[in-house]
Amino acid sequence: MKKSIFIGFFALLILASCNKDEKILDLLNNYNTSMETKGYHFGDKIEFPKEVTENAESISISFGDKETSDLVIDPKFFTLGDNAVTINITRDGKVLSQDATINVFAKNPEKNLTYEIVAEYPHSTENFTEGFYLDGNTVYESVGLDGKSKLMKYTLGSSTNSKEVNQPQDIFSEGISSVGNKIYQLTYKAKKGFIYDKNTFEQIGEFPYPNVIGEGWGMTTDGKTLMVSDGTKNIYFLSPSDPSKMIKYISVAGNKEVYDSINELEYHDNSIYANVWQKPIILKINPKTGEVVGKFDFSAIAKKHITNEDDVLNGIAFKGENMLITGKNWDKIYEVKIK
Incomplete structure (x- = not known):
């Protein structure tokens, strides 16, 4: 009986974890839309939703074969215009990845x-x-x-x-x-x-x-x-x-x-x-x-x-x-x- 309760409780933990993962990915997906609209300038820091940062052991951004955990918009990695990236969230020992587009604009109005x-x-x-x-x-x-x-x-x-x-x-x-x-x-x-x-x-x-x-x-x-x-x-x-x-x-x-x-x-x-x-x-x-x-x-x-x-x-x-x-x-x- 105790064994069955333990297995059931463990299953609930896995289900809760999976739901949390899905929620984080949904948040990142929605955030991606706002990033495309809002855009950034060089020197700005990318601010992720609080629920993402509180449940992440680490966050990194990859650009093909390059990757950085520094969330500042740096010209070493980003160009002006649209940047196709992958956001990587490490949580409970596994990595959740979400493709995104980050727009970088000129600081001064034309x-x-x-x-x-x-x-x-x-x-x-x-x-x-x-x-x-x-x-x-x-x-x-x-x-x-x-x-x-x-x-x-x-x-x-x-x-x-x-x-x-x-x-x-x-x-x-x-x-x-x-x-x-x-x-x-x-x-x-x-x-x-x-x-x-x-x-x-x-x-x-x-x-x-x-x-x-x-x-x-x-x-x-x-x-x-x-x-x-x-x-x-x-x-x-x-x-x-x-x-x-x-x-x-x-x-x-x-x-x-x-x-x-x-x-x-x-x-x-x-x-x-x-x-x-x-x-x-x-x-x-x-x-x-x-x-x-x-x-x-x-x-x-x-x-x-x-x-x-x-x-x-x-x-x-x-x-x-x-x-x-x-x-x-x-x-x-x-x-x-x-x-």
Whole structure:
């Protein structure tokens, strides 16, 4: 009889423990939703619900093959934007794990930047613009789509290309930039880029992407490094002498928003300017930290041209201190003065 009572009591303890485990995991799951909404800044400490901490022998956070029991948002482990992590709760000698997303935002709110249109130039509606920059008064443009991709250049204000080269039928061209006498061009899904002689447009090389880059989207340069986007929150820094190797990367986020789908890029005056795919905005980004310090809203211009999900704002260049913008299949390039 005593043995039966003991077994029954032991079973109740196991059941209570299992229920407690489930409750902790439910709390973590609900807390995950609040973390995604609330977000943190670097230096903040992650505060778990009291019922979790009181019933845990230890708490750690793992990031793939890295793990830390320090619950402070440290840039050694976290990046700006969304961070996929696993929360590990050690309790009664066993580990309870819950996948979670922790958003890290920039500390300072981004400024709303304003502009005025000062000039308009023609742009071919045949150009599915993927890469775009200005050198002197010459526009260099990369046009996408399978079977229609090409690299071209023309004088700003002209409707006639002074030089162009077509890509193979299976290549979808993306962002471009130039360093010295070389033009670098990305491809969408071919996992490689091309290198051209800037004067003759003769292809003089190609390079594979670093493994971390899934797709080619936008490209720019500060004259020393190539900066590449791949449709995520990240911007990757590559060496022009060997673009197959990554130097570093930054992740992009504002004060209350994670910016994904970073697309066409332009570097100007110690800042990176970036389109966000399918949004009529351009971000001004600190290239050292990835923090969005300013944002342009070009809705008024974009709505004149956008009729479907493809013909979006996607082209940034600088003419002196003024910005040039255009989009896929737009009939105009706009020169705007930044107020």
